[in-house]
Amino acid sequence: MMVKLETKGKLILILLILSITNTSARRQERRQEESDGFSLGSLLAMGLCGIGAVVAAPVVLAGAGFTAGGIAAGSIASGMMSTAAIANGGAIAAGSTVAVLQSVGAAGLGAAGAAAVGSAGAVAGAAAAAAINQDEDLDE
Structure with missing residues (x-):
């Protein structure tokens, strides 16, 4: 039972990190699009x-x-x-x-x-x- 909770916790942590990384990447893409033109x-x-x-x-x-x-x-x-x-x-x-x-x-x-x-x-x-x-x- 303990192994399953640790695995779920790690999975949630990994998903959280991926979500933050993806949001930062989207912001950078948006800024790049805006700076390419008016x-x-x-x-x-x-x-x-x-x-x-x-x-x-x-x-x-x-x-x-x-x-x-x-x-x-x-x-x-x-x-x-x-x-x-x-x-x-x-x-x-x-x-x-x-x-x-x-x-x-x-x-x-x-x-x-x-x-x-x-x-x-x-x-x-x-x-x-x-x-x-x-x-x-x-x-x-």
């Missing part, structure tokens, strides 16, 4: 941040003072324009940051601008998703 959550974050950046860009520019009627007095944009004019001997260089932002504020984002802003937003979304996923991995 998860659905990462893709969703990238899409939302990309679209959000394209929608928010004109609003942010107007808030900074780059409006359709020109640069608003006393705004961040007017400070940038003043600094750029002083640096360039009184003129604003074509293609400078201030000139490009004023153009976008007045005319809106073109296709290339929307693509650039959307891409930057998607990169920000991917970075945020990666940081969140890294925090979740540390919690496990």
Whole structure:
């Protein structure tokens, strides 16, 4: 009778060890699958941040003072324009940051601008998703 109990105990111990090992192997496989590509959550974050950046860009520019009627007095944009004019001997260089932002504020984002802003937003979304996923991995 004693031999049978010891055998059952050993069998249970072996099954427990195999179960733990199998669970660890599944976790490693899942992490490997997730690291091979973007998860659905990462893709969703990238899409939302990309679209959000394209929608928010004109609003942010107007808030900074780059409006359709020109640069608003006393705004961040007017400070940038003043600094750029002083640096360039009184003129604003074509293609400078201030000139490009004023153009976008007045005319809106073109296709290339929307693509650039959307891409930057998607990169920000991917970075945020990666940081969140890294925090979740540390919690496990």
